[in-house]
Amino acid sequence: MDRNAPIGVFDSGIGGLTVAREIIRQIPHEPMVYFGDTARLPYGSKSRDTVIRYALQIVRFLKTQNVKAIVIACNTASAYALEAVEKEADVPVIGVVRSGAHMAAQVTRSGRVGVIGTAGTIKSGIYRDTIQKFRPETEVFGKACPLFVPLVEEGLWHDSVTEEIASRYVSELKGKFIDTLVMGCTHYPLIRSTLRKVMGENVTLVNPAYETAIELKHMLEEKGLTCEKTPKEKYQFFVSDQAEEFTSFAKSILPEEVKETKKIDIEEF
Numbered sequence: 659m660d661r662n663a664p665i666g667v668f669d670s671g672i673g674g675l676t677v678a679r680e681i682i683r684q685i686p687h688e689p690m691v692y693f694g695d696t697a698r699l700p701y702g703s704k705s706r707d708t709v710i711r712y713a714l715q716i717v718r719f720l721k722t723q724n725v726k727a728i729v730i731a732c733n734t735a736s737a738y739a740l741e742a743v744e745k746e747a748d749v750p751v752i753g754v755v756r757s758g759a760h761m762a763a764q765v766t767r768s769g770r771v772g773v774i775g776t777a778g779t780i781k782s783g784i785y786r787d788t789i790q791k792f793r794p795e796t797e798v799f800g801k802a803c804p805l806f807v808p809l810v811e812e813g814l815w816h817d818s819v820t821e822e823i824a825s826r827y828v829s830e831l832k833g834k835f836i837d838t839l840v841m842g843c844t845h846y847p848l849i850r851s852t853l854r855k856v857m858g859e860n861v862t863l864v865n866p867a868y869e870t871a872i873e874l875k876h877m878l879e880e881k882g883l884t885c886e887k888t889p890k891e892k893y894q895f896f897v898s899d900q901a902e903e904f905t906s907f908a909k910s911i912l913p914e915e916v917k918e919t920k921k922i923d924i925e926e927f
């Protein structure tokens with residue numbers, strides 16, 4: 659395995675950039691290939707079989723980029739396709755759910771945790787199961803928030819419409835007296851300030867992206883896969899549609915310069 663090869667990161671769209679951003683902050687010398695499946699978004703309302711099929715196509719594409727590890731920067735794909743991706747990839751794979759669940763189990767004081775995510779992630783029950791594996795007595799309350807992804811993709815991050823919808827979504831969770839809320843969709847950290855406002859200061863917001871980047875860093879170190887010679891073209895971006903729109907989003911999210919995004923036909927893989 660080439661330790662100077664890039665890390666492959668993928669999501670259904672721009673959400674995974676919140677994970678890419680943490681990776682860039684934690685391990686800035688590591689090269690990365692990002693794929694956003696913008697033609698087939700959203701994943702959150704698709705069936706398990708469809709999400710698995712999409713994820714495997716993306717893994718086959720990432721293999722052509724000779725990635726040394728894969729990060730599933732999408733909660734829905736992590737919930738449904740982690741095992742399938744592990745089988746298909748011949749490199750180490752990290753999803754975002756385990757790290758987020760671990761963090762939530764550690765920070766909750768009352769043992770009452772809320773999880774917001776796509777319909778798929780919440781339906782899968784993966785956060786409840788994983789949090790309870792780390793801390794069995796925890797009570798976990800899930801709430802699907804299907805309107806958040808289109809609002810984020812529309813750029814309405816600090817809009818009164820987003821705040822109104824967020825208030826409605828979380829009112830149920832507030833009634834459960836949670837002290838910790840997992841942002842169980844990689845799009846949601848982009849509306850963190852709105853979530854903070856509607857949840858109040860006493861609820862800890864968990865961003866699984868942060869923990870995932872740390873887990874990735876440790877994994878690369880353990881496996882002797884840390885990059886020793888960063889290539890000139892450190893970051894590459896690919897999407898299945900709307901490359902220009904993606905570039906401008908990426909520019910507003912990432913701390914590094916994003917020059918261009920290439921469009922590929924993912925159905926070929």
Ligand code: DGL
Pocket residue numbers: 669670671673674699700701702703731732733734735776779807842843844845
């Ligand atoms: N960002 C993805 C996640 O973390 C899902 C968005 C979508 O529905 O495609 O679940």
